[in-house]
Amino acid sequence: MNRFVKLVNFELSRFMKVYLVLIAMTVIVQVAGVIVKANGYMADANKAMYEDMLSQEQFLEKYGQMAFIDVARSLWFMGPITICVAALIFYVFIIWYRDWLGKNTFIYRLLMLPTARLNIYVSKMITIFLMVLGLVSVQLIFLPLENNVLKWMVPTDFRSDMTVSQIINWKYLSMLVPQTFSEFVLYYGAGFMALTVVSTAILFERSFKWKGIIAGIIYIAITVLIFIWPALLVFIMGRDFLYPLEIVGLETAMGIIVTAMSIWVGNYLLNKKITV
Amino acid sequence: MIEVKDMKKKFGRKSVLKGVSFTAEKGEITCVIGINGVGKTTILNAVMNLTPLNGGQILIDGEKINKHSYEKVTFIPDAIIMQPSMTIREAMQFMADFYDSWNQKRATELLAFFKLKEHEKINNLSKGNRAKVNLLLGLALDVDYLLMDEPFSGIDIFTREQIAEVFTSHLVEDRGVIITTHEISDIEHLIDKSVLLDDGVVVKEFHTEDMRETEGKSIVDVMREVYQP
Numbered sequence: 001m002n003r004f005v006k007l008v009n010f011e012l013s014r015f016m017k018v019y020l021v022l023i024a025m026t027v028i029v030q031v032a033g034v035i036v037k038a039n040g041y042m043a044d045a046n047k048a049m050y051e052d053m054l055s056q057e058q059f060l061e062k063y064g065q066m067a068f069i070d071v072a073r074s075l076w077f078m079g080p081i082t083i084c085v086a087a088l089i090f091y092v093f094i095i096w097y098r099d100w101l102g103k104n105t106f107i108y109r110l111l112m113l114p115t116a117r118l119n120i121y122v123s124k125m126i127t128i129f130l131m132v133l134g135l136v137s138v139q140l141i142f143l144p145l146e147n148n149v150l151k152w153m154v155p156t157d158f159r160s161d162m163t164v165s166q167i168i169n170w171k172y173l174s175m176l177v178p179q180t181f182s183e184f185v186l187y188y189g190a191g192f193m194a195l196t197v198v199s200t201a202i203l204f205e206r207s208f209k210w211k212g213i214i215a216g217i218i219y220i221a222i223t224v225l226i227f228i229w230p231a232l233l234v235f236i237m238g239r240d241f242l243y244p245l246e247i248v249g250l251e252t253a254m255g256i257i258v259t260a261m262s263i264w265v266g267n268y269l270l271n272k273k274i275t276v
Numbered sequence: 277m278i279e280v281k282d283m284k285k286k287f288g289r290k291s292v293l294k295g296v297s298f299t300a301e302k303g304e305i306t307c308v309i310g311i312n313g314v315g316k317t318t319i320l321n322a323v324m325n326l327t328p329l330n331g332g333q334i335l336i337d338g339e340k341i342n343k344h345s346y347e348k349v350t351f352i353p354d355a356i357i358m359q360p361s362m363t364i365r366e367a368m369q370f371m372a373d374f375y376d377s378w379n380q381k382r383a384t385e386l387l388a389f390f391k392l393k394e395h396e397k398i399n400n401l402s403k404g405n406r407a408k409v410n411l412l413l414g415l416a417l418d419v420d421y422l423l424m425d426e427p428f429s430g431i432d433i434f435t436r437e438q439i440a441e442v443f444t445s446h447l448v449e450d451r452g453v454i455i456t457t458h459e460i461s462d463i464e465h466l467i468d469k470s471v472l473l474d475d476g477v478v479v480k481e482f483h484t485e486d487m488r489e490t491e492g493k494s495i496v497d498v499m500r501e502v503y504q505p
Binding site: 109117207 | 374
Protein backbone atom coordinates (compact mmCIF):
# COMPACT_ATOMS: atom_id res chain seq x y z
CA MET A 1 0.00 0.00 0.00
CA ASN A 2 1.59 3.29 -0.96
CA ARG A 3 1.90 6.11 1.53
CA PHE A 4 -0.88 8.19 0.00
CA VAL A 5 -3.41 5.39 0.43
CA LYS A 6 -2.10 4.82 3.97
CA LEU A 7 -2.59 8.51 4.71
CA VAL A 8 -6.17 8.44 3.43
CA ASN A 9 -6.82 5.31 5.47
CA PHE A 10 -5.31 6.96 8.53
CA GLU A 11 -7.32 10.17 8.10
CA LEU A 12 -10.52 8.14 7.66
CA SER A 13 -9.83 6.17 10.81
CA ARG A 14 -9.31 9.37 12.82
CA PHE A 15 -12.91 10.46 12.20
CA MET A 16 -14.47 7.03 11.99
CA LYS A 17 -16.10 6.96 15.44
CA VAL A 18 -17.85 10.30 14.91
CA TYR A 19 -18.70 9.29 11.36
CA LEU A 20 -20.34 6.04 12.46
CA VAL A 21 -22.31 7.96 15.08
CA LEU A 22 -23.51 10.32 12.32
CA ILE A 23 -24.58 7.37 10.16
CA ALA A 24 -26.35 5.65 13.06
CA MET A 25 -28.07 8.91 14.06
CA THR A 26 -29.25 9.49 10.48
CA VAL A 27 -30.67 6.00 10.08
CA ILE A 28 -32.31 5.88 13.51
CA VAL A 29 -33.86 9.36 13.32
CA GLN A 30 -35.09 8.88 9.75
CA VAL A 31 -36.65 5.48 10.46
CA ALA A 32 -38.16 6.90 13.64
CA GLY A 33 -39.45 9.80 11.53
CA VAL A 34 -41.16 7.40 9.13
CA ILE A 35 -42.80 5.62 12.07
CA VAL A 36 -43.86 8.85 13.80
CA LYS A 37 -45.19 10.46 10.63
CA ALA A 38 -47.02 7.29 9.55
CA ASN A 39 -48.51 6.84 13.02
CA GLY A 40 -49.56 10.48 13.05
CA TYR A 41 -51.21 10.15 9.67
CA MET A 42 -53.03 6.96 10.64
CA ALA A 43 -54.10 8.50 13.96
CA ASP A 44 -55.56 11.44 12.01
CA ALA A 45 -57.30 8.98 9.67
CA ASN A 46 -58.75 6.96 12.57
CA LYS A 47 -59.91 10.10 14.35
CA ALA A 48 -61.50 11.45 11.18
CA MET A 49 -63.24 8.19 10.36
CA TYR A 50 -64.25 6.94 13.84
CA GLU A 51 -64.82 10.19 15.73
CA ASP A 52 -65.69 12.72 13.02
CA MET A 53 -67.48 10.01 11.03
CA LEU A 54 -65.80 10.82 7.72
CA SER A 55 -65.73 8.09 5.12
CA GLN A 56 -62.38 6.88 3.80
CA GLU A 57 -63.02 8.73 0.54
CA GLN A 58 -63.90 11.93 2.38
CA PHE A 59 -60.77 11.66 4.49
CA LEU A 60 -58.58 11.08 1.47
CA GLU A 61 -60.26 13.92 -0.35
CA LYS A 62 -59.66 16.24 2.58
CA TYR A 63 -56.14 15.17 3.64
CA GLY A 64 -54.81 13.32 0.61
CA GLN A 65 -52.81 10.10 0.58
CA MET A 66 -49.59 9.87 2.48
CA ALA A 67 -46.42 9.67 0.38
CA PHE A 68 -42.78 9.28 1.35
CA ILE A 69 -42.23 12.87 0.32
CA ASP A 70 -44.27 13.88 3.42
CA VAL A 71 -41.59 12.23 5.53
CA ALA A 72 -38.77 13.60 3.39
CA ARG A 73 -40.02 17.16 3.85
CA SER A 74 -40.06 16.80 7.64
CA LEU A 75 -37.40 17.65 10.17
CA TRP A 76 -37.14 13.94 10.96
CA PHE A 77 -35.69 13.31 7.54
CA MET A 78 -33.89 16.53 6.64
CA GLY A 79 -32.67 17.22 10.21
CA PRO A 80 -30.08 14.41 10.31
CA ILE A 81 -28.95 15.25 6.77
CA THR A 82 -28.43 18.87 7.81
CA ILE A 83 -26.52 17.77 10.91
CA CYS A 84 -24.29 15.52 8.78
CA VAL A 85 -23.64 18.32 6.28
CA ALA A 86 -22.85 20.74 9.13
CA ALA A 87 -20.57 18.17 10.79
CA LEU A 88 -18.63 17.60 7.58
CA ILE A 89 -18.32 21.34 6.92
CA PHE A 90 -17.06 21.73 10.49
CA TYR A 91 -14.66 18.83 9.93
CA VAL A 92 -13.10 20.62 6.93
CA PHE A 93 -11.61 22.97 9.56
CA ILE A 94 -11.02 20.35 12.23
CA ILE A 95 -9.13 18.05 9.85
CA TRP A 96 -6.40 20.72 9.71
CA TYR A 97 -6.58 22.42 13.08
CA ARG A 98 -6.69 19.22 15.11
CA ASP A 99 -3.03 18.63 14.19
CA TRP A 100 -1.91 21.99 15.55
CA LEU A 101 -4.14 23.15 18.31
CA GLY A 102 -3.94 22.51 22.04
CA LYS A 103 -1.38 19.98 23.18
CA ASN A 104 -1.57 18.21 19.84
CA THR A 105 1.61 18.57 17.81
CA PHE A 106 0.88 15.76 15.41
CA ILE A 107 1.56 18.14 12.53
CA TYR A 108 5.30 17.63 13.28
CA ARG A 109 4.90 13.95 12.47
CA LEU A 110 2.75 14.52 9.40
CA LEU A 111 5.17 17.05 7.91
CA MET A 112 8.14 14.77 8.61
CA LEU A 113 6.68 11.77 6.83
CA PRO A 114 8.90 10.58 4.00
CA THR A 115 6.31 11.44 1.38
CA ALA A 116 5.44 14.48 -0.69
CA ARG A 117 3.59 17.04 1.43
CA LEU A 118 1.07 17.31 -1.37
CA ASN A 119 -0.06 13.84 -0.27
CA ILE A 120 -1.00 15.24 3.15
CA TYR A 121 -3.12 17.92 1.50
CA VAL A 122 -4.79 15.66 -1.03
CA SER A 123 -5.38 12.86 1.48
CA LYS A 124 -7.33 15.23 3.72
CA MET A 125 -9.42 16.41 0.74
CA ILE A 126 -10.09 12.85 -0.43
CA THR A 127 -11.02 11.84 3.12
CA ILE A 128 -13.73 14.51 3.33
CA PHE A 129 -14.91 13.68 -0.18
CA LEU A 130 -15.14 9.96 0.59
CA MET A 131 -17.06 10.72 3.76
CA VAL A 132 -19.58 12.79 1.79
CA LEU A 133 -19.97 10.01 -0.77
CA GLY A 134 -20.26 7.47 2.06
CA LEU A 135 -23.09 9.36 3.74
CA VAL A 136 -24.92 9.77 0.44
CA SER A 137 -24.47 6.04 -0.23
CA VAL A 138 -25.85 5.18 3.22
CA GLN A 139 -28.82 7.43 2.50
CA LEU A 140 -29.39 5.65 -0.82
CA ILE A 141 -29.11 2.24 0.81
CA PHE A 142 -31.59 3.09 3.56
CA LEU A 143 -34.12 4.93 1.41
CA PRO A 144 -35.76 1.69 0.13
CA LEU A 145 -35.88 0.39 3.73
CA GLU A 146 -37.49 3.59 5.00
CA ASN A 147 -39.87 3.49 2.04
CA ASN A 148 -40.84 -0.08 2.97
CA VAL A 149 -41.37 0.87 6.62
CA LEU A 150 -43.91 3.40 5.38
CA LYS A 151 -45.58 0.72 3.26
CA TRP A 152 -45.80 -1.62 6.27
CA MET A 153 -47.40 1.06 8.42
CA VAL A 154 -49.81 2.75 6.05
CA PRO A 155 -52.43 0.63 4.22
CA THR A 156 -52.34 0.72 0.41
CA ASP A 157 -55.51 2.81 0.09
CA PHE A 158 -54.08 5.56 2.26
CA ARG A 159 -50.74 5.95 0.60
CA SER A 160 -49.30 7.04 -2.67
CA ASP A 161 -46.26 4.87 -3.38
CA MET A 162 -43.07 6.44 -4.65
CA THR A 163 -40.07 4.73 -6.15
CA VAL A 164 -36.61 5.58 -4.82
CA SER A 165 -35.82 7.45 -8.03
CA GLN A 166 -38.98 9.55 -7.55
CA ILE A 167 -37.94 10.34 -3.99
CA ILE A 168 -34.43 11.43 -4.92
CA ASN A 169 -35.88 13.55 -7.69
CA TRP A 170 -37.25 15.87 -5.01
CA LYS A 171 -35.50 19.25 -5.19
CA TYR A 172 -33.31 19.04 -2.07
CA LEU A 173 -32.41 15.38 -2.38
CA SER A 174 -31.58 15.80 -6.06
CA MET A 175 -28.70 18.05 -4.94
CA LEU A 176 -27.28 15.22 -2.84
CA VAL A 177 -28.04 12.47 -5.33
CA PRO A 178 -27.62 13.89 -8.83
CA GLN A 179 -29.70 12.28 -11.54
CA THR A 180 -27.07 12.26 -14.26
CA PHE A 181 -23.32 11.82 -14.42
CA SER A 182 -22.85 15.39 -15.66
CA GLU A 183 -24.85 16.69 -12.68
CA PHE A 184 -22.71 14.56 -10.39
CA VAL A 185 -19.53 16.02 -11.88
CA LEU A 186 -20.90 19.58 -11.62
CA TYR A 187 -22.28 19.38 -8.06
CA TYR A 188 -19.53 17.31 -6.51
CA GLY A 189 -16.85 19.07 -8.55
CA ALA A 190 -18.06 22.39 -7.14
CA GLY A 191 -18.03 20.86 -3.65
CA PHE A 192 -14.49 19.58 -4.09
CA MET A 193 -13.40 22.97 -5.40
CA ALA A 194 -14.88 24.71 -2.34
CA LEU A 195 -13.08 22.17 -0.15
CA THR A 196 -9.69 22.95 -1.71
CA VAL A 197 -10.30 26.72 -1.54
CA VAL A 198 -11.16 26.61 2.19
CA SER A 199 -8.23 24.27 2.93
CA THR A 200 -5.80 26.57 1.17
CA ALA A 201 -7.22 29.54 3.07
CA ILE A 202 -6.64 27.60 6.32
CA LEU A 203 -3.04 26.94 5.23
CA PHE A 204 -2.60 30.68 4.65
CA GLU A 205 -3.66 31.23 8.26
CA ARG A 206 -1.38 28.44 9.50
CA SER A 207 1.55 29.89 7.55
CA PHE A 208 1.21 33.60 8.29
CA LYS A 209 -0.94 33.63 11.46
CA TRP A 210 -3.12 36.76 11.70
CA LYS A 211 -1.80 38.15 8.41
CA GLY A 212 -2.75 34.77 6.98
CA ILE A 213 -6.39 35.29 7.98
CA ILE A 214 -6.49 38.37 5.75
CA ALA A 215 -4.59 36.52 3.01
CA GLY A 216 -7.03 33.61 3.31
CA ILE A 217 -10.06 35.87 3.02
CA ILE A 218 -8.53 37.64 0.00
CA TYR A 219 -7.73 34.26 -1.53
CA ILE A 220 -11.33 33.09 -1.09
CA ALA A 221 -12.59 36.36 -2.63
CA ILE A 222 -10.29 35.94 -5.63
CA THR A 223 -11.37 32.35 -6.23
CA VAL A 224 -15.05 33.30 -5.93
CA LEU A 225 -14.50 36.07 -8.49
CA ILE A 226 -12.73 33.69 -10.87
CA PHE A 227 -15.45 31.08 -10.47
CA ILE A 228 -18.41 33.41 -10.96
CA TRP A 229 -16.73 35.35 -13.76
CA PRO A 230 -18.80 33.70 -16.56
CA ALA A 231 -22.02 34.42 -14.64
CA LEU A 232 -20.85 38.01 -14.07
CA LEU A 233 -20.17 38.33 -17.78
CA VAL A 234 -23.73 37.30 -18.58
CA PHE A 235 -25.04 39.66 -15.90
CA ILE A 236 -23.10 42.60 -17.36
CA MET A 237 -23.43 41.83 -21.08
CA GLY A 238 -26.97 40.49 -21.04
CA ARG A 239 -28.58 37.06 -21.14
CA ASP A 240 -28.01 36.55 -24.84
CA PHE A 241 -24.27 37.02 -24.61
CA LEU A 242 -23.58 33.33 -23.97
CA TYR A 243 -25.54 30.13 -24.64
CA PRO A 244 -26.37 28.12 -21.47
CA LEU A 245 -24.03 25.35 -22.59
CA GLU A 246 -21.23 27.87 -23.02
CA ILE A 247 -21.84 29.15 -19.48
CA VAL A 248 -21.68 25.59 -18.11
CA GLY A 249 -18.48 24.97 -20.10
CA LEU A 250 -16.89 28.17 -18.83
CA GLU A 251 -17.97 27.51 -15.24
CA THR A 252 -16.48 24.02 -15.48
CA ALA A 253 -13.23 25.44 -16.82
CA MET A 254 -13.15 28.07 -14.05
CA GLY A 255 -13.85 25.37 -11.46
CA ILE A 256 -10.96 23.28 -12.74
CA ILE A 257 -8.68 26.34 -12.72
CA VAL A 258 -9.67 27.30 -9.15
CA THR A 259 -9.24 23.71 -7.89
CA ALA A 260 -5.84 23.30 -9.58
CA MET A 261 -4.72 26.71 -8.31
CA SER A 262 -5.85 25.91 -4.75
CA ILE A 263 -4.00 22.59 -4.74
CA TRP A 264 -0.87 24.24 -6.17
CA VAL A 265 -0.94 27.11 -3.66
CA GLY A 266 -1.70 24.66 -0.81
CA ASN A 267 1.26 22.52 -1.83
CA TYR A 268 3.51 25.60 -2.05
CA LEU A 269 2.44 26.75 1.43
CA LEU A 270 2.97 23.28 2.92
CA ASN A 271 6.45 23.05 1.41
CA LYS A 272 7.74 26.59 1.74
CA LYS A 273 5.75 28.61 4.23
CA ILE A 274 4.13 26.37 6.79
CA THR A 275 5.23 26.72 10.37
CA VAL A 276 4.60 24.30 13.23
CA MET B 277 27.24 16.00 7.57
CA ILE B 278 24.53 18.54 8.38
CA GLU B 279 25.58 22.03 7.30
CA VAL B 280 23.77 25.08 8.56
CA LYS B 281 24.89 28.08 6.53
CA ASP B 282 24.10 31.69 7.39
CA MET B 283 20.66 30.82 8.81
CA LYS B 284 18.46 33.89 9.30
CA LYS B 285 15.03 33.98 10.87
CA LYS B 286 12.71 36.77 11.88
CA PHE B 287 9.56 36.58 13.96
CA GLY B 288 7.68 39.71 12.99
CA ARG B 289 10.26 42.49 13.17
CA LYS B 290 12.45 40.66 15.63
CA SER B 291 15.52 38.94 14.22
CA VAL B 292 16.04 35.75 16.19
CA LEU B 293 18.72 34.20 14.02
CA LYS B 294 21.10 36.64 12.34
CA GLY B 295 23.30 34.36 10.31
CA VAL B 296 23.91 31.13 12.21
CA SER B 297 26.40 28.73 10.69
CA PHE B 298 27.74 25.43 12.03
CA THR B 299 28.18 21.83 11.01
CA ALA B 300 27.31 18.55 12.68
CA GLU B 301 29.24 15.45 11.72
CA LYS B 302 28.01 11.89 11.63
CA GLY B 303 29.24 9.95 14.66
CA GLU B 304 29.42 13.09 16.79
CA ILE B 305 27.11 14.61 19.37
CA THR B 306 26.78 18.31 18.68
CA CYS B 307 25.12 20.39 21.34
CA VAL B 308 23.48 23.71 20.50
CA ILE B 309 23.53 25.72 23.69
CA GLY B 310 21.83 28.97 24.53
CA ILE B 311 19.53 30.67 26.94
CA ASN B 312 15.75 30.44 26.47
CA GLY B 313 14.42 32.22 23.40
CA VAL B 314 17.75 32.31 21.59
CA GLY B 315 16.39 30.26 18.69
CA LYS B 316 17.60 26.72 19.40
CA THR B 317 14.28 25.06 18.58
CA THR B 318 13.88 27.26 15.50
CA ILE B 319 17.19 25.93 14.17
CA LEU B 320 16.03 22.33 14.50
CA ASN B 321 12.60 23.15 13.04
CA ALA B 322 14.31 24.83 10.10
CA VAL B 323 16.63 21.86 9.51
CA MET B 324 13.52 19.69 9.22
CA ASN B 325 11.75 22.25 6.98
CA LEU B 326 9.11 22.86 9.63
CA THR B 327 9.50 26.60 9.55
CA PRO B 328 10.54 28.86 6.66
CA LEU B 329 13.79 30.81 6.85
CA ASN B 330 14.44 34.41 5.91
CA GLY B 331 17.86 33.48 4.62
CA GLY B 332 20.55 30.85 4.57
CA GLN B 333 20.82 27.25 3.54
CA ILE B 334 20.71 23.83 5.14
CA LEU B 335 22.37 20.83 3.56
CA ILE B 336 22.15 17.22 4.69
CA ASP B 337 25.00 15.21 3.21
CA GLY B 338 25.28 17.92 0.57
CA GLU B 339 21.59 17.93 -0.39
CA LYS B 340 18.75 20.29 0.40
CA ILE B 341 16.07 18.68 2.53
CA ASN B 342 13.47 16.75 0.56
CA LYS B 343 10.95 13.99 1.26
CA HIS B 344 13.71 11.35 1.18
CA SER B 345 15.66 13.23 3.86
CA TYR B 346 13.11 12.11 6.47
CA GLU B 347 14.41 8.56 6.09
CA LYS B 348 17.88 9.90 6.85
CA VAL B 349 17.30 12.39 9.62
CA THR B 350 14.69 12.43 12.38
CA PHE B 351 13.60 15.04 14.86
CA ILE B 352 12.62 14.35 18.46
CA PRO B 353 10.90 17.49 19.79
CA ASP B 354 10.28 18.15 23.47
CA ALA B 355 6.54 17.40 23.13
CA ILE B 356 4.93 14.16 22.04
CA ILE B 357 4.25 14.30 18.32
CA MET B 358 1.89 11.39 18.04
CA GLN B 359 -1.85 11.46 18.44
CA PRO B 360 -2.51 11.38 22.20
CA SER B 361 -5.38 8.93 21.66
CA MET B 362 -3.00 6.31 20.25
CA THR B 363 -1.53 3.48 22.25
CA ILE B 364 2.24 3.01 22.10
CA ARG B 365 1.67 -0.03 19.87
CA GLU B 366 -0.45 2.02 17.46
CA ALA B 367 2.17 4.75 17.40
CA MET B 368 4.85 2.17 16.57
CA GLN B 369 2.62 0.67 13.88
CA PHE B 370 2.10 4.13 12.39
CA MET B 371 5.87 4.59 12.16
CA ALA B 372 6.31 1.10 10.68
CA ASP B 373 3.63 1.87 8.08
CA PHE B 374 5.23 5.06 6.85
CA TYR B 375 8.98 4.69 7.34
CA ASP B 376 11.11 2.22 5.43
CA SER B 377 13.82 2.93 7.99
CA TRP B 378 11.70 1.70 10.90
CA ASN B 379 13.59 -0.98 12.83
CA GLN B 380 11.10 -3.11 14.73
CA LYS B 381 13.81 -5.06 16.52
CA ARG B 382 15.31 -1.88 17.90
CA ALA B 383 11.85 -0.59 18.80
CA THR B 384 11.19 -3.71 20.87
CA GLU B 385 14.60 -3.34 22.51
CA LEU B 386 13.85 0.29 23.39
CA LEU B 387 10.44 -0.63 24.72
CA ALA B 388 12.11 -3.01 27.18
CA PHE B 389 14.91 -0.54 27.96
CA PHE B 390 12.44 2.23 28.86
CA LYS B 391 10.09 -0.23 30.62
CA LEU B 392 7.12 0.95 28.56
CA LYS B 393 3.97 -1.08 27.96
CA GLU B 394 2.70 -1.30 24.39
CA HIS B 395 -0.98 -1.18 25.28
CA GLU B 396 -0.73 2.09 27.22
CA LYS B 397 -2.33 5.15 25.72
CA ILE B 398 -0.03 8.12 25.14
CA ASN B 399 -2.67 10.31 26.75
CA ASN B 400 -2.31 8.44 30.03
CA LEU B 401 1.48 8.55 30.22
CA SER B 402 3.48 10.75 32.56
CA LYS B 403 5.62 13.51 31.06
CA GLY B 404 8.73 11.39 31.54
CA ASN B 405 7.20 8.39 29.81
CA ARG B 406 5.97 10.56 26.95
CA ALA B 407 9.54 11.76 26.50
CA LYS B 408 10.63 8.12 26.41
CA VAL B 409 8.00 7.30 23.76
CA ASN B 410 9.21 10.24 21.71
CA LEU B 411 12.76 8.95 21.98
CA LEU B 412 11.68 5.41 21.15
CA LEU B 413 9.89 6.52 17.99
CA GLY B 414 12.90 8.54 16.89
CA LEU B 415 15.66 6.13 17.87
CA ALA B 416 13.96 3.11 16.31
CA LEU B 417 14.43 4.63 12.88
CA ASP B 418 17.60 3.58 11.10
CA VAL B 419 18.58 7.15 10.33
CA ASP B 420 21.99 8.79 10.09
CA TYR B 421 21.10 11.89 12.07
CA LEU B 422 19.03 12.57 15.17
CA LEU B 423 17.87 16.03 16.17
CA MET B 424 16.75 16.30 19.79
CA ASP B 425 15.12 19.35 21.27
CA GLU B 426 15.48 19.74 25.03
CA PRO B 427 15.22 16.01 25.81
CA PHE B 428 15.58 16.66 29.54
CA SER B 429 13.05 19.43 29.81
CA GLY B 430 10.75 19.02 32.82
CA ILE B 431 11.45 15.37 33.57
CA ASP B 432 12.62 13.67 36.74
CA ILE B 433 16.21 12.76 37.52
CA PHE B 434 15.76 9.00 37.03
CA THR B 435 14.27 9.47 33.58
CA ARG B 436 17.07 11.90 32.78
CA GLU B 437 19.63 9.27 33.73
CA GLN B 438 17.87 6.69 31.62
CA ILE B 439 17.77 9.02 28.62
CA ALA B 440 21.42 9.99 29.14
CA GLU B 441 22.26 6.28 29.16
CA VAL B 442 20.89 6.04 25.63
CA PHE B 443 23.62 8.35 24.39
CA THR B 444 26.37 6.00 25.50
CA SER B 445 24.65 2.93 24.08
CA HIS B 446 24.77 1.35 20.64
CA LEU B 447 21.41 3.03 19.96
CA VAL B 448 23.15 6.28 19.13
CA GLU B 449 26.51 4.89 18.01
CA ASP B 450 27.72 6.07 14.60
CA ARG B 451 24.86 8.52 14.22
CA GLY B 452 25.15 12.26 14.06
CA VAL B 453 23.24 13.91 16.89
CA ILE B 454 22.29 17.54 17.25
CA ILE B 455 20.88 18.24 20.68
CA THR B 456 19.63 21.52 22.05
CA THR B 457 19.60 22.16 25.75
CA HIS B 458 20.32 24.68 28.42
CA GLU B 459 20.57 21.94 31.05
CA ILE B 460 24.02 20.74 30.18
CA SER B 461 25.11 18.96 33.37
CA ASP B 462 23.51 15.57 32.59
CA ILE B 463 25.23 15.11 29.27
CA GLU B 464 28.30 17.33 29.38
CA HIS B 465 30.64 14.33 29.32
CA LEU B 466 28.93 12.95 26.20
CA ILE B 467 29.13 16.04 24.01
CA ASP B 468 31.72 16.07 21.23
CA LYS B 469 31.07 19.54 19.94
CA SER B 470 29.41 22.64 21.38
CA VAL B 471 27.80 25.51 19.53
CA LEU B 472 27.02 28.48 21.77
CA LEU B 473 24.36 30.89 20.57
CA ASP B 474 23.78 34.41 21.73
CA ASP B 475 21.90 37.31 20.24
CA GLY B 476 21.15 35.40 17.04
CA VAL B 477 24.67 34.35 16.17
CA VAL B 478 27.13 31.58 17.03
CA VAL B 479 29.44 33.12 19.59
CA LYS B 480 31.58 30.05 20.15
CA GLU B 481 31.97 26.70 18.42
CA PHE B 482 34.45 24.19 19.79
CA HIS B 483 35.22 20.52 20.25
CA THR B 484 34.77 19.74 23.94
CA GLU B 485 37.83 17.54 24.16
CA ASP B 486 40.07 20.12 22.50
CA MET B 487 38.79 22.83 24.84
CA ARG B 488 39.48 20.62 27.83
CA GLU B 489 42.99 19.73 26.63
CA THR B 490 44.12 23.13 25.39
CA GLU B 491 42.42 25.52 27.77
CA GLY B 492 41.39 23.23 30.61
CA LYS B 493 37.81 24.43 30.43
CA SER B 494 34.57 22.51 30.57
CA ILE B 495 31.48 23.47 28.58
CA VAL B 496 29.99 25.07 31.70
CA ASP B 497 33.19 27.15 32.12
CA VAL B 498 32.91 28.41 28.56
CA MET B 499 29.17 29.07 29.04
CA ARG B 500 29.97 31.20 32.10
CA GLU B 501 32.47 33.22 30.05
CA VAL B 502 29.97 33.77 27.26
CA TYR B 503 26.73 34.31 29.13
CA GLN B 504 28.04 35.82 32.41
CA PRO B 505 31.07 37.90 31.33
